[in-house]
Amino acid sequence: MALVVQKYGGTSVANIERISNVARRVAKTYDQGNDVIVILSAMAGVTDSLIALAHQAVEEPDKREMDVLLATGEQTTAALLAMMLRAKGYQAQSMLGHQADVVTDSAYGNARIIEIGAKPLRKLIDRHTIVVVAGFQGYDIKGNITTLGRGGSDTSAVAIAAAVKADVCEIYTDVDGIYTADPNICPKARKLKSISYDEMLNMASLGAKVLQIRSVGFAKKYDIPVHVRSSFSEEEGTMVVNEDSGMEQLLVSAVSHDKNQARITITKVPDQPGIAAKIFSPISEEGIVVDMIIQNTRQGGKTDMTFTVPKVDFKRTMQITQKVAGEIGAEEVMGDTDIAMVSAIGVGMKNHSGVASVMFNTLARENINILMISTSEIRISCVIEEKYTELAVRVLHTAFGLDDEETQV
Ligand code: ADP
Ligand code: ASP
Ligand code: MG
Numbered sequence: 001m002a003l004v005v006q007k008y009g010g011t012s013v014a015n016i017e018r019i020s021n022v023a024r025r026v027a028k029t030y031d032q033g034n035d036v037i038v039i040l041s042a043m044a045g046v047t048d049s050l051i052a053l054a055h056q057a058v059e060e061p062d063k064r065e066m067d068v069l070l071a072t073g074e075q076t077t078a079a080l081l082a083m084m085l086r087a088k089g090y091q092a093q094s095m096l097g098h099q100a101d102v103v104t105d106s107a108y109g110n111a112r113i114i115e116i117g118a119k120p121l122r123k124l125i126d127r128h129t130i131v132v133v134a135g136f137q138g139y140d141i142k143g144n145i146t147t148l149g150r151g152g153s154d155t156s157a158v159a160i161a162a163a164v165k166a167d168v169c170e171i172y173t174d175v176d177g178i179y180t181a182d183p184n185i186c187p188k189a190r191k192l193k194s195i196s197y198d199e200m201l202n203m204a205s206l207g208a209k210v211l212q213i214r215s216v217g218f219a220k221k222y223d224i225p226v227h228v229r230s231s232f233s234e235e236e237g238t239m240v241v242n243e244d245s246g247m248e249q250l251l252v253s254a255v256s257h258d259k260n261q262a263r264i265t266i267t268k269v270p271d272q273p274g275i276a277a278k279i280f281s282p283i284s285e286e287g288i289v290v291d292m293i294i295q296n297t298r299q300g301g302k303t304d305m306t307f308t309v310p311k312v313d314f315k316r317t318m319q320i321t322q323k324v325a326g327e328i329g330a331e332e333v334m335g336d337t338d339i340a341m342v343s344a345i346g347v348g349m350k351n352h353s354g355v356a357s358v359m360f361n362t363l364a365r366e367n368i369n370i371l372m373i374s375t376s377e378i379r380i381s382c383v384i385e386e387k388y389t390e391l392a393v394r395v396l397h398t399a400f401g402l403d404d405e406e407t408q409v
Contacts, residue, residue, distance in 0.1 A: 012174065113218075188403040265305070286317075339383050
């Protein structure tokens with residue numbers, strides 16, 4: 001008998017028929033003699049609709065109240081699944097984040113899990129009750145409801161799996177595993193049998209939303225095997241595990257894209273010591289994460305700075321930057337949300353040159369202009385116009401020899 005944690009994402013619970021499919025799968029796992037904890041997302045599109053609704057109500061929704069609102073999406077699916085399981089004759093019970101003792105910090109909208117008191121979950125599991133936990137939510141020490149950031153149900157699932165010492169954490173989604181690129185935009189992407197935590201951390205940090213990055217961090221820290229698979233088939237998916245997979249031998253092992261970044265440029269900044277701190281400190285004080293930064297020196301002691309932030313933080317960052325620009329005597333602040341970042345990832349590129357030139361030449365051949373470049377030992381990222389994302393991913397996937405030649409397209 002095993003203790004299995006299963007997480008079902010938004011498309012897997014998009015309507016009653018699909019929730020009923022989830023109930024069937026959960027029941028089957030239970031009937032095979034396992035204890036089951038299920039973590040659910042909101043129905044596909046519901047979190048987006050709730051965000052839109054809040055913005056119809058007020059221009060800048062209060063962050064605490066926003067989390068109270070967003071948490072209802074997961075509350076709905078958890079209750080529906082629990083009642084369906086009970087109607088089938090199973091002992092099942094739903095739990096909200098605070099009932100499952102998911103304790104977080106108070107960063108509304110992007111809270112981090114501090115700890116999960118496993119007791120309430122354990123108590124039910126010991127009675128062989130199927131527990132259905134609302135994902136994406138927790139509570140802070142003052143008792144306020146918090147949410148864990150977009151895609152946060154993955155993190156709920158892995159953290160709960162760690163807290164109860166589950167044998168496996170299964171992530172059921174709308175693709176049948178982790179691929180060398182997003183299979184929805186790159187038909188020749190190859191499915192991986194397994195991938196190491198570190199490789200997956202890289203991919204997630206560069207936009208592969210199949211797993212929220214924090215969930216991979218938890219899995220690595222607590223050594224939880226994560227099985228990413230489809231809720232619509234019985235096929236084996238991809239194991240995210242500790243040991244290195246064969247992928248590491250490759251120069252480039254995956255191509256990722258991220259459409260969730262925005263670009264801000266501040267022109268004619270006085271080129272003096274301390275100026276970067278003046279620009280970026282107020283942004284980071286708001287909890288906004290700046291990714292790429294490029295500085296171009298002009299003549300006459302002036303410089304232009306360009307940087308990227310998550311799209312959700314774009315408006316706020318523009319406001320802050322405009323204020324700072326006035327204070328430091330910069331000329332203008334420009335913003336652009338129609339951008340995307342494409343990245344070639346590979347631990348193998350550490351000791352090789354030439355990856356960058358393949359990337360630049362490949363994009364140039366397609367007439368795709370590179371707006372920003374950033375490199376590290378194991379990745380090269382280019383910011384391009386958003387409309388070229390799909391094309392860029394496909395041509396780079398081919399250029400780096402990653403295509404699955406058996407795929408018919
Ligand atoms: P869920 O709602 O189940 O959490 P998500 O939409 O958050 O599902 O994540 C699954 C999606 O991740 C897929 O539909 C796919 O478009 C995307 N994705 C991005 N990169 C990859 C990749 N390398 N392998 C598999 N899926 C990927
Ligand atoms: N419902 C949340 C979202 O859409 C959390 C999740 O699905 O993981 O981001
Ligand atoms: Mg997700």
